[in-house]
Amino acid sequence: MAFYVVQFLTGLASAASLFLVASGLSIIFGVTRIVNFAHGAFYMIGAYIAFTLTERFSGAFGFWGGVVAAALAVALIGVLVEMVLLRRIYHAPELFQLLGTFGLTLMVEDLVVLIWGPDDLVGRRAPGFKGAVDFFGQNIPSYDLFLIVLGPVVLGILWLLFQRTRWGVLVRAATQDRDMVAALGVNQKWLFTSVFAVGVFLAALGGALQIPRDAVHHAMDLRIIVEVFVVVVIGGLGSIVGAFVAAVLVSELNAFGILIFPKISIILVFLVMAVVLIVRPWGLFGKPEAAARKTPGLTVNPWRPLTSNERLASLAALVIAAMLPLFAGNYALTVGSEIAIFVIFAVSLHFLMSVGGLASFGHAAYFGLGAYGVAFLAKMAGLPMIVCLLLGPLLGCMGAAVFGFFAVQLSGVYFAMLTLAFAQIVWSIAFQWVSVTGGDNGILGVWPASWAASPSHFYWLALGVAALVTIALRIAVFSPFGYALRATRDSVLRSEAVGINAKRIQWTAFVIAGTTAGIGGALFAYLKGSVFPDNLGISLSVDALVMVLLGGVETVSGGVVGAIVYKALNIWLVSQTDLSKLVLGGFIVLIVVVFPKGIVGMLEILAQRRRKSSPPGSSLLAKPIESAE
Amino acid sequence: MKLTVQDLNSHYGPAHILFDIGFEVGDGEVVALLGRNGAGKSTTFRSIVGLVAQRTGRITFEGKDVSAKPTHEIVREGLGYVPEERRIFTDLTVEENLEVGRQPKRPNAPHWNREKLFTLFPNLGEMKNRPGGRMSGGEQQMLTIARTLMGNPSLVLLDEPSEGLSPKIVEQMVDAILTMKKEGVSIVVSEQNLHFARLISDRAYIIERGRICFGGTMAELDARPDIRDAHLSL
Numbered sequence: 025m026a027f028y029v030v031q032f033l034t035g036l037a038s039a040a041s042l043f044l045v046a047s048g049l050s051i052i053f054g055v056t057r058i059v060n061f062a063h064g065a066f067y068m069i070g071a072y073i074a075f076t077l078t079e080r081f082s083g084a085f086g087f088w089g090g091v092v093a094a095a096l097a098v099a100l101i102g103v104l105v106e107m108v109l110l111r112r113i114y115h116a117p118e119l120f121q122l123l124g125t126f127g128l129t130l131m132v133e134d135l136v137v138l139i140w141g142p143d144d145l146v147g148r149r150a151p152g153f154k155g156a157v158d159f160f161g162q163n164i165p166s167y168d169l170f171l172i173v174l175g176p177v178v179l180g181i182l183w184l185l186f187q188r189t190r191w192g193v194l195v196r197a198a199t200q201d202r203d204m205v206a207a208l209g210v211n212q213k214w215l216f217t218s219v220f221a222v223g224v225f226l227a228a229l230g231g232a233l234q235i236p237r238d239a240v241h242h243a244m245d246l247r248i249i250v251e252v253f254v255v256v257v258i259g260g261l262g263s264i265v266g267a268f269v270a271a272v273l274v275s276e277l278n279a280f281g282i283l284i285f286p287k288i289s290i291i292l293v294f295l296v297m298a299v300v301l302i303v304r305p306w307g308l309f310g311k312p313e314a315a316a317r318k319t320p321g322l323t324v325n326p327w328r329p330l331t332s333n334e335r336l337a338s339l340a341a342l343v344i345a346a347m348l349p350l351f352a353g354n355y356a357l358t359v360g361s362e363i364a365i366f367v368i369f370a371v372s373l374h375f376l377m378s379v380g381g382l383a384s385f386g387h388a389a390y391f392g393l394g395a396y397g398v399a400f401l402a403k404m405a406g407l408p409m410i411v412c413l414l415l416g417p418l419l420g421c422m423g424a425a426v427f428g429f430f431a432v433q434l435s436g437v438y439f440a441m442l443t444l445a446f447a448q449i450v451w452s453i454a455f456q457w458v459s460v461t462g463g464d465n466g467i468l469g470v471w472p473a474s475w476a477a478s479p480s481h482f483y484w485l486a487l488g489v490a491a492l493v494t495i496a497l498r499i500a501v502f503s504p505f506g507y508a509l510r511a512t513r514d515s516v517l518r519s520e521a522v523g524i525n526a527k528r529i530q531w532t533a534f535v536i537a538g539t540t541a542g543i544g545g546a547l548f549a550y551l552k553g554s555v556f557p558d559n560l561g562i563s564l565s566v567d568a569l570v571m572v573l574l575g576g577v578e579t580v581s582g583g584v585v586g587a588i589v590y591k592a593l594n595i596w597l598v599s600q601t602d603l604s605k606l607v608l609g610g611f612i613v614l615i616v617v618v619f620p621k622g623i624v625g626m627l628e629i630l631a632q633r634r635r636k637s638s639p640p641g642s643s644l645l646a647k648p649i650e651s652a653e
Numbered sequence: 654m655k656l657t658v659q660d661l662n663s664h665y666g667p668a669h670i671l672f673d674i675g676f677e678v679g680d681g682e683v684v685a686l687l688g689r690n691g692a693g694k695s696t697t698f699r700s701i702v703g704l705v706a707q708r709t710g711r712i713t714f715e716g717k718d719v720s721a722k723p724t725h726e727i728v729r730e731g732l733g734y735v736p737e738e739r740r741i742f743t744d745l746t747v748e749e750n751l752e753v754g755r756q757p758k759r760p761n762a763p764h765w766n767r768e769k770l771f772t773l774f775p776n777l778g779e780m781k782n783r784p785g786g787r788m789s790g791g792e793q794q795m796l797t798i799a800r801t802l803m804g805n806p807s808l809v810l811l812d813e814p815s816e817g818l819s820p821k822i823v824e825q826m827v828d829a830i831l832t833m834k835k836e837g838v839s840i841v842v843s844e845q846n847l848h849f850a851r852l853i854s855d856r857a858y859i860i861e862r863g864r865i866c867f868g869g870t871m872a873e874l875d876a877r878p879d880i881r882d883a884h885l886s887l
Contacts, residue, residue: 199744
């Protein structure tokens with residue numbers, strides 16, 4: 025019995041940091057509508073700076089002063105980031121800010137290694153909380169007890185801040201209607217900056233307080249950001265109390281899951297999140313969100329099929345790409361195949377995001393399912409390659425059909441989080457069901473048949489499939505199904521009023537996108553000759569998002585360009601420099617600031633400017649933030 | 654002149670909405686902006702306070718050119734805006750809603766505080782701690798006006814204050830607007846309801862398809878039934 029109590033208390037102690045970080049993310053999202061991917065990075069920097077300060081200054085004052093100073097210093101960094109980067113992109117398409125903060129995260133991951141080195145750093149114990157308390161023969165670290173008290177105290181302080189101060193009232197008002205707050209004379213700029221500073225301070229404090237418990241390392245950002253997303257979604261976006269309850273729930277699930285359900289401990293949290301989202305889509309303490317007010321005329325360039333000249337140009341580009349084997353070596357062809365496969369992956373997500381308005385954060389699940397489908401068929405059933413390629417993607421299709429059915433019941437961030445949860449569940453199954461999937465060791469020896477074995481043949485195969493898939497999806501965009509899907513994206517209510525079954529259309533789109541991703545995954549299995557759980561992991565899902573946003577989410581086929589640029593740059597940078605993440609992250613941030621509509625979106629604007637010399641009255645553009653909707 | 658609007662043109666994306674709008678408001682005057690649904694009344698107001706990004710023209714408030722300023726600075730000059738959709742903060746209580754609108758005193762404008770506003774709108778005083786989401790439409794409309802008055806404006810843009818309200822509440826609204834006028838607040842009120850406008854306004858402009866097509870006193874408007882019938886649905 026005592027053991028379980030101690031386990032429970034350990035869970036509560038872990039909840040403290042999680043709550044701090046999650047409440048920060050929640051507050052920032054509530055007001056700025058930015059899903060701050062860099063929140064984990066701020067948490068990590070907080071831990072690193074606190075480590076340095078507490079090593080440098082001794083004594084109780086050195087430790088506690090160091091922890092608070094670290095959080096303040098990171099908050100200052102946050103203010104700089106907000107003023108220099110985020111202020112420029114509040115007006116960009118939804119989720120574009122996610123790309124910017126993702127670029128920032130990449131940069132930070134390399135920067136901390138550059139400054140603090142690649143090794144784990146073990147920090148000091150907290151003065152005054154070094155020992156342990158005996159509880160019926162079990163030891164509880166006294167620092168854990170401190171954290172258990174700290175959680176509710178911070179919750180109380182935040183509650184007072186939001187309920188009893190003018191700043192808190194303004195923040196709550198802005199969470200609901202930013203324009204109206206501006207129309208009452210409040211300077212949103214500083215409100216946003218201060219909110220961002222408070223949120224980042226909480227994240228960094230959460231990180232700094234972890235140093236007596238855990239080693240500081242350069243991958244702690246990704247681990248926490250996923251957990252924090254889960255907490256915020258379960259608790260309800262924008263709810264501080266919800267963040268607290270969910271942090272406790274998630275931490276306890278982690279603490280007891282390993283005891284009670286060791287087989288499925290990793291997915292337990294995601295299962296709970298999926299159930300919560302299906303039963304209460306807006307989280308335990310959240311409120312159903314009013315349909316977002318859309319600025320009229322946001323998509324200024326109506327979509328149209330390619331003109332015949334543009335078709336010829338695309339065909340020429342394809343022919344040139346097909347001539348690559350004439351002058352490139354085997355390595356370049358393998359890279360080319362990989363890029364072509366990622367084009368398939370990117371256009372599948374692009375279809376879902378830009379045409380359907382559904383941003384999936386777990387699209388790699390269907391890519392990976394396609395890959396595993398091929399691996400099962402080839403290794404276990406011993407089927408020939410052509411059959412595997414045709415049937416393997418069906419596993420992605422089935423996965424998308426099942427998960428998509430639930431996911432399309434939600435929209436916006438909640439949709440994104442549910443897809444993330446499903447992807448994590450699939451990943452955990454691949455990871456833990458060792459007897460079937462080989463677990464971490466994956467499935468090896470999935471080699472192409474002799475007709476496709478040479479790099480040039482495989483390249484032509486991948487290129488051909490990529491071209492076919494892109495054309496097929498373009499045809500779908502301009503088909504009646506595409507029109508219906510775009511109608512549900514622009515207004516679910518109005519599309520239903522004209523007789524469109526919105527959920528079914530969105531579900532169909534989800535299945536199409538999942539199957540297409542599965543095709544990419546099937547080819548990928550043959551390219552690599554093996555399949556691993558990473559093929560359906562979060563980082564691959566994020567890659568897909570980045571490719572789509574980079575290409576331009578308001579375009580028809582931006583995913584193609586985004587995939588080529590991102591993948592080529594990624595592969596090239598890894599071969600050229602040890603600091604590939606720093607350079608790539610910097611590049612992404614630059615793109616976000618310079619081309620807020622993505623690469624293809626930017627090209628479209630340039631082309632339009634050339635067509636008509638003067639755009640209609642834009643000389644009096646208000647600063648973006650003032651009219652941000 | 655309190656407020657002068659000249660050559661105001663506004664766009665939503667490629668759509669041209671307002672065409673060379675021009676009108677003026679004198680000190681302490683109540684001016685009605687009349688027009689049908691979709692004529693451009695709300696866009697005119699939103700453009701004046703800088704909530705429409707694509708706009709050109711010259712807006713002079715108390716002698717200062719405010720056309721290039723961001724929304725919150727325009728409002729802080731003393732130009733209050735009451736939107737039509739009653740965009741109160743539903744999660745916030747009545748008192749908190751008023752707090753969001755609070756701005757420092759202004760020498761050239763009447764000063765409002767909670768007590769004075771609760772006298773003007775007695776209903777609100779009885780539900781100080783009620784969340785805005787649990788109020789009736791009429792109470793919400795009163796709260797929107799009270800919230801803007803907390804900024805001590807010298808001029809208020811009132812967007813369709815009578816829309817969707819019961820006759821009894823409309824009467825209260827008329828009283829409140831006349832009290833505001835008596836205190837010295839200049840008012841531009843957009844309306845479809847000519848009877849309501851007549852009760853409170855000194856002068857009127859008629860807007861149709863984004864253009865001003867009439868300007869004059871209420872008596873002058875009454876003398877031109879042809880204009881009234883052509884541009885206002887009665």
